[in-house]
Amino acid sequence: MSMKKHGDDAGMPDKNTIHIPEGNARAVLQAIWKAFAGQPFDEDALVMLKIPPLSGAEVMAAFIELRAWCMIHTVKNNWDERLFFISEEVLLKLQDLFFRLPPHWDQIDAPILKREAGVGLAKDLFHVLVYMHQQEGLTLTTKGTVHKRQITKLEALDTGLRNEDAQGLGLHHTHAEVYTPAVAVLIDLTLALGLVIQLPGRLVLNMDSVLEWLHLSEDHMNALLFQHVMQRYGNQESDHQHFRALLCRCDVPVHSWLDLDALLREMTSAGMVKQERLGMVNKAAATWVQFLAGAGWADCGQSGDGSLLVRFRVSGCCLMNMPFQEEYPSSLEGGLYVQPDYEILVPPETPYQVLWELCRCADYVAGDRMMVYRLSKTSVTSATYAGFGVEKILTLLGRHAVTGIPEHVVDAVMLWGREAALSAPSKTVVKPEELNAPSVLQGDLQRFKGHQRMEGSFLPRAGLIGGMREYGFLELDDEVPDGESLFPGIQLIPRSWTSELRGYHASTSRQIVETALGWRAALEIRKNGQNRKFIPLTVQRDPWIIEGELYELEQKIPVRVELGDGDWQELRILLPAMPNSRSL
Amino acid sequence: MNDNKPCIVQRDRSILLDVHHTRFEEARGQISQYSELVKSPSSFHTYRMTPLSLWNAASAGWTSENISSSLQSLSRWEVPLSLLQEVECLVSRYGQLRLIKHPQEEGQLMLVAESAKMMEDLQQKISLKPFGLHFISGISAQLPAGCRGMLKQELTRLGYPVLDQAGYQDGQYLNVGWAGEGSSEGTASVKFQLRDYQQDAVNGFLNHGGQGGSGVLVLPCGAGKTVIGMAAIHKLQCETLILTSNTTSVRQWINELCTKTSLDAGDVGEYTGQCKEVKAVTVATYQILTHRRSKEDGPCHMGLFNERSWGLIIYDEVHLLPAPVFRATADIQATRRLGLTATLVREDGREHDVFSLIGPKCYEMPWKSLEKMGWIASVDCIEMKVWMPDAMKEKYRLAGKREQYRLASENPLKLELIKQLMQRHSDKQVLVIGQYVEQLKDISEKLDIPLIYGGMPQKQRNRLYDAFRQGEISALVVSKVANFAVDLPDASVAIEVSGSFGSRQEEAQRLGRILRPKTGGTRACFYALVTRDSREEDFALRRRLFLIEQGYEYRMHADVYGQADS
Missing domain, CATH: 3.40.50.300 (P-loop containing nucleotide triphosphate hydrolases)
Structure with missing residues (x-):
């Protein structure tokens, strides 16, 4: 992907483009990316990072620059404690910059399929929504969990996602013993997408949202689902995050088997995974890939020598970057086949709105490429009781049936409808949404951008499953500190301390060194015509000794030394250049 | 998606065939070789690949590569990988297991595997324990001959086809020819000839997936199932017991046998409420077999099964098979059994009992195809x-x-x-x-x-x-x-x-x-x-x-x- 360069307007960072820094900022960014991935970190954690040959001040200065360029975002909590993180959008682009995919990882001999991709989370979610619609929601117990009977019914739905696919994700939620993993994920996603809301004692469909959702193409549904999944599931430690994010690179091939063991080895070489953690990350990788398979996005397999393999059915990059569907189709295309044996065959290109209407009057039989429904006395009776009578059923089928409706099927539907009308309860239950069903829906897609990375308050996500929500209410902090704040008292010291390489009296030298130590800045020292960089780390007195890291100029590997007064003839404090600061 | 292709192949092994597609006939010709027709309503016909249909294809020379290639060439969307793997696994098992007569012990059979791995797999199957399998070596096991039919059925259910080479009791030899066969008169009534599909049906019965000798043929009313039954007798040249649903049908059978074959009234007996003749070919009703003199008595005519050395038992309208006849049938596994029906469907859902005790479906002719x-x-x-x-x-x-x-x-x-x-x-x-x-x-x-x-x-x-x-x-x-x-x-x-x-x-x-x-x-x-x-x-x-x-x-x-x- 092409990356936009920051413009010349240095005063106002352009938030719509991604600026790729050079120099110290790039080195700091890479170190942060490697260590934390998308995880939030505080200043203490940042300080702990070793980024040779940079001094702490250089790191912090570069960090300020990164914040100014919106490569790093900041939030603060109720106690004004700040957390920093690389946004997801930037994170994905940094993959391309800082990591090279292993060569030949797509050259696999004799792969063995272990888990084929499921029918897709979009379909799975659809089944859950239909069930909830038929049940008028899910009943909650006094503990706030879905009633066991309904969980059992949800488990019995013909979903592609199975418990073993979601088992190893390490989902954290309060009632893990109540919900099976697959059901937990599906309910969580309905909540996260705003399709379901919680009322006292019930989870109910938010019909406006559901109807908008149904207007999306399956590609867009999958994109939103994938983005939610990437946000919500999986181990949050940085090496695990790196792995998942790498699979979303735009140069990851689709429809080819890929060797993930090779990828993990490359990640280890690049320092993204520590050697001692490789086994654990490998295991998590297998779990993740199985989940992707259960969700319908990939197949997972094994090579002859036991390497973990994945084959994507759809590009993670496309799923992460799909633009939102701004317009709804003006007419519903899509044909059904109404068979004489009352079965209705539904091709995969059938819009979900049509399928939703069909579910109101036909029973689900089987699902795969072609989904199969069946008209029955029970289904037509239930539809009639719910206000979706024979006329509507026949209109729906008539509109979409590719080869028409067989005569005797019409006759049967009319018969069942007549019987249902005779036996209907005294008040036909009309679901509330019936009153509000618009013919053309204009939804607010911003609702689906609720997971958006940076707009507004960083609210805890709705849903069963926790994650970053443990951090509490978080507010964006746009304020980037001035560079001078890194060097308190800088106005009070002689300018020569920072600008000239010269000799000083021993006591003054010690002051200069200790000032640099306090600022975590580096020093340039010269002895016998040889210049070196020295980063002071600790000072002892009596005798006065300064311990730190000594770099030959342009070298990145330091030597740990103890220096005294006689170890330099000239010195100065090295201050990093600061953007938006007056010259220091 | 490729609209140019007529089939939708689903993970549950079903194949939906678009009737209105220009390649319908081509596709049907191929998929009917390795899958069974389940139903044929107007828009899409449904076929299903079953272990038996795949083994049947294997016995006709299809390899898993051929089948996969055929599916991929006909499928509108990518064929599920797991399905292709299943096909490969099932087809690869064909020919790996054989049932033969025990060379030394009377009343015993041997189950022989091509590989020790296969026999090891079978040893782990709990459902095979009741059949008294005694594992002799890494690749062979011994079992009582009486368990033959049930063992075959269970192995089929588990996904292991077995070539039944143990042979059947040939029964008493009976010379049966077609009417006019070998006639030198050259008249118009000479030599009865089977229609192609009737010949296919008989062949299907005699050699189905290597398990030939027992099975069910499903053909529409009017297809000439009686003729097919007679063709089986003609092929096997043995004394035969024919069971059917009512006396009218008994007499129709007898009439057909006497007019279309070389048999005459002296060879063919009626065994019904009105008449109790046991002859080389005997035609009886189910009803007479289950008849009891009183509620306390058992069926008094069940001994007909052992009355002569039958080489073949034909069950006409096999979907009507009553439970007591089922049980008696289980004991005569060494005799060939042929079930005939147009409608293998029962309101009590017990169609599979027919397969268990008579044999698998060996041939089916769709009604509309015959039309x-x-x-x-x-x-x-x-x-x-x-x-x-x-x-x-x-x-x-x-x-x-x-x-x-x-x-x-x-x-x-x-x-x-x-x-x-x-x-x-x-x-x-x-x-x-x-x-x-x-x-x-x-x-x-x-x-x-x-x-x-x-x-x-x-x-x-x-x-x-x-x-x-x-x-x-x-x-x-x-x-x-x-x-x-x-x-x-x-x-x-x-x-x-x-x-x-x-x-x-x-x-x-x-x-x-x-x-x-x-x-x-x-x-x-x-x-x-x-x-x-x-x-x-x-x-x-x-x-x-x-x-x-x-x-x-x-x-x-x-x-x-x-x-x-x-």
């Missing part, structure tokens, strides 16, 4: 609704469910409609078929049409059937005694006035009465008279299902007969 070939008549199926008379409504409303059904079935307004239909088809031979004898008697009397029902002596029934066949009478009213196996070739109109609730099989069998090809290619007509807004109408929906799955479509007559509601 297309011209071997059975094309039929218009028409449902005609009749109003319930006002005078009946109150009684109906207050009646229980079974009674409601009966009242609706016996709707007196149907009589007028029958009269109109008979006038419309006055030049045709018509059968009026019903469930309730009182209703049928009333129709018979009022329309002056002869009646055949269960209470009538067999001789009298046969006289009327013969008169109908000869054209001396053009219409008959018949009860359910005529549901099965009664051959009335020129009947071309059937008017069904009532039926046995939702029996799909009965509906199909009744349609079968008019399926003989008609002169001039005229179409037959099947009318189902149903009282509107009644339980009969509900059950009528179910009755049609089997025929609909075979590709028949019911036209709904626009008018409702009788007086409309006031």
Whole structure:
């Protein structure tokens, strides 16, 4: 992907483009990316990072620059404690910059399929929504969990996602013993997408949202689902995050088997995974890939020598970057086949709105490429009781049936409808949404951008499953500190301390060194015509000794030394250049 | 997606074939080699790959690569990988297991595997334990011969085909030829010839997936199942016991055997309520086999199974097989068993019992395919609704469910409609078929049409059937005694006035009465008279299902007969 360069307007960072820094900022960014991935970190954690040959001040200065360029975002909590993180959008682009995919990882001999991709989370979610619609929601117990009977019914739905696919994700939620993993994920996603809301004692469909959702193409549904999944599931430690994010690179091939063991080895070489953690990350990788398979996005397999393999059915990059569907189709295309044996065959290109209407009057039989429904006395009776009578059923089928409706099927539907009308309860239950069903829906897609990375308050996500929500209410902090704040008292010291390489009296030298130590800045020292960089780390007195890291100029590997007064003839404090600061 | 391709291959091994696709015939030709036709309604036919269908293909020389390649060439979307793996696994097992006679021990068989791995896998299967398998070596096991059939069935269920090379009891040799075979007279009545599909059916029975010798053939009414049965006897040249549903059918079999084969009356015996002849070929009813002298006694004619050294037992209308006959059949696994039926569907869902005890389905000919070939008549199926008379409504409303059904079935307004239909088809031979004898008697009397029902002596029934066949009478009213196996070739109109609730099989069998090809290619007509807004109408929906799955479509007559509601 092409990356936009920051413009010349240095005063106002352009938030719509991604600026790729050079120099110290790039080195700091890479170190942060490697260590934390998308995880939030505080200043203490940042300080702990070793980024040779940079001094702490250089790191912090570069960090300020990164914040100014919106490569790093900041939030603060109720106690004004700040957390920093690389946004997801930037994170994905940094993959391309800082990591090279292993060569030949797509050259696999004799792969063995272990888990084929499921029918897709979009379909799975659809089944859950239909069930909830038929049940008028899910009943909650006094503990706030879905009633066991309904969980059992949800488990019995013909979903592609199975418990073993979601088992190893390490989902954290309060009632893990109540919900099976697959059901937990599906309910969580309905909540996260705003399709379901919680009322006292019930989870109910938010019909406006559901109807908008149904207007999306399956590609867009999958994109939103994938983005939610990437946000919500999986181990949050940085090496695990790196792995998942790498699979979303735009140069990851689709429809080819890929060797993930090779990828993990490359990640280890690049320092993204520590050697001692490789086994654990490998295991998590297998779990993740199985989940992707259960969700319908990939197949997972094994090579002859036991390497973990994945084959994507759809590009993670496309799923992460799909633009939102701004317009709804003006007419519903899509044909059904109404068979004489009352079965209705539904091709995969059938819009979900049509399928939703069909579910109101036909029973689900089987699902795969072609989904199969069946008209029955029970289904037509239930539809009639719910206000979706024979006329509507026949209109729906008539509109979409590719080869028409067989005569005797019409006759049967009319018969069942007549019987249902005779036996209907005294008040036909009309679901509330019936009153509000618009013919053309204009939804607010911003609702689906609720997971958006940076707009507004960083609210805890709705849903069963926790994650970053443990951090509490978080507010964006746009304020980037001035560079001078890194060097308190800088106005009070002689300018020569920072600008000239010269000799000083021993006591003054010690002051200069200790000032640099306090600022975590580096020093340039010269002895016998040889210049070196020295980063002071600790000072002892009596005798006065300064311990730190000594770099030959342009070298990145330091030597740990103890220096005294006689170890330099000239010195100065090295201050990093600061953007938006007056010259220091 | 590739719209150019006619099939949708699903993970559950089903294949949906688009009937309207230009490559329909090509696809059907291929997929029928390795999958079974499940149903054939108008838009999409459903096939399913089963272990048996795959092994059958393997026995005909198909490899898993051929099958995969065929699927991929026909599939509109990518064929599920897991399915291709399953196909490869199942096909690879063909030929890996054999059942042979124990070389030393009488009454024992040997199960031999091509690889120790396969035998190890079988040792882990708990469901095989009851069959007394005694593992002798890494690749062989011994078992009692009496467990042969059940072991084969269980291995099939587990996904392991076994080539049954243990041989069957040949039975007493019987020289059976076709009538006119070897005749030097060169007359027109010379040498009976099987139709192609009949030959395929026999071959399917004799060599199905390597398990030949026991199985079920499913062909439409009028396809000549009797001829196929005789062809099996001809092939095997052995004494044969034939079981069928009623005495009329017994006599039809005997007639066919004596006219189409070299057998004569001295070779063929009738074993029914009226007659107890056990001969080289004996034809009996299921009913006589299950007959008890009193409630406390067991069936007294079950010994017929061991009366002679039968080389073959034929079960005509095998879907009607009663439970006691099932049990007796289980004990004679060493004898070849052939099941024949047009409608392998039971309302109690026990079709698979037939497979367990007779053998797997070896051949199936779809009804519409046979119609297309011209071997059975094309039929218009028409449902005609009749109003319930006002005078009946109150009684109906207050009646229980079974009674409601009966009242609706016996709707007196149907009589007028029958009269109109008979006038419309006055030049045709018509059968009026019903469930309730009182209703049928009333129709018979009022329309002056002869009646055949269960209470009538067999001789009298046969006289009327013969008169109908000869054209001396053009219409008959018949009860359910005529549901099965009664051959009335020129009947071309059937008017069904009532039926046995939702029996799909009965509906199909009744349609079968008019399926003989008609002169001039005229179409037959099947009318189902149903009282509107009644339980009969509900059950009528179910009755049609089997025929609909075979590709028949019911036209709904626009008018409702009788007086409309006031």
